[in-house]
Amino acid sequence: GQQVMQIPQYQHVQEGEDFTTYCNSSTTLSNIQWYKQRPGGHPVFLIQLVKSGEVKKQKRLTFQFGEAKKNSSLHITATQTTDVGTYFCAGESNYQLIWGAGTKLIIKP
Amino acid sequence: DAGVTQSPTHLIKTRGQHVTLRCSPISGHKSVSWYQQVLGQGPQFIFQYYEKEERGRGNFPDRFSARQFPNYSSELNVNALLLGDSALYLCASSWGVTREAFFGQGTRLTVV
Numbered sequence A: 001g002q003q004v005m006q007i008p009q010y011q012h013v014q015e016g017e018d019f020t021t022y023c024n025s026s027t028t029l030s031n032i033q034w035y036k037q038r039p040g041g042h043p044v045f046l047i048q049l050v051k052s053g054e055v056k057k058q059k060r061l062t063f064q065f066g067e068a069k070k071n072s073s074l075h076i077t078a079t080q081t082t083d084v085g086t087y088f089c090a091g092e093s094n095y096q097l098i099w100g101a102g103t104k105l106i107i108k109p
Numbered sequence B: 001d002a003g004v005t006q007s008p009t010h011l012i013k014t015r016g017q018h019v020t021l022r023c024s025p026i027s028g029h030k031s032v033s034w035y036q037q038v039l040g041q042g043p044q045f046i047f048q049y050y051e052k053e054e055r056g057r058g059n060f061p062d063r064f065s066a067r068q069f070p071n072y073s074s075e076l077n078v079n080a081l082l083l084g085d086s087a088l089y090l091c092a093s094s095w096g097v098t099r100e101a102f103f104g105q106g107t108r109l110t111v112v
Helices: none
Strands: A004-007 A010-014 A019-025 A031-037 A044-049 A055-058 A061-065 A071-076 A085-093 A096-099 A103-108 B005-007 B010-013 B019-024 B031-037 B044-050 B053-057 B064-068 B074-078 B087-094 B107-111
Touching (some): A010 A019, A031 A071, A044 A055, A096 B044, B010 B019, B019 B031, B044 B064, B044 B074, B074 B087
Parallel strands (some): A010 A103, B010 B107
Antiparallel strands (some): A004 A019, A031 A044, A055 A061, A061 A071, A085 A096, A085 A103, B005 B019, B031 B044, B031 B087, B087 B107
16 A cells, blocks of 8 residues: 655754654655644644655755655754654645654754 | 634543544634544544545544534544554544645543
């Protein structure tokens, strides 16, 4: 079946360091969405990428959609404590959102 | 404006019982999707309804069913509960079938 693989599962960073999570799909996606889920909370929509090779920025967050529309990445520059949570990608294929397993961002004390 | 509301917030059921979870979408949203999220994993798609018709179904057994009402609210029903059905059940609404999803706080179901 269709799958979206997301790596890494966890990433421990010092505050101020960068963070990156990657998603790869087994099939071509119509679009890809990114969500953030804080501990104990529900997923919150961050952004949607639709075009091949698209790059979008939101302050310290940079989102990319691959040329083949099968992979995507989220990069956070200079992480802050407010960035803590799990970041999910969700790829749309055949009117279904297929979710990655998420990457948990952990700030080292 | 109210966001997506789900009820109940927490529920404890015994194996073999039946459960009904409810979701009210954001006003104006015609699409409702249901997800199951096991601790430490991403949401798994169960159903999507748009304009009261089923538009998508995930890889879940027939014990899971859902429906959408004329006011676009939705119910998720699970029969013959198993211990493995214990999870956070999330409802999400959106303007259309493939637009950004707004999630409710979820229903935490525990099967004992």
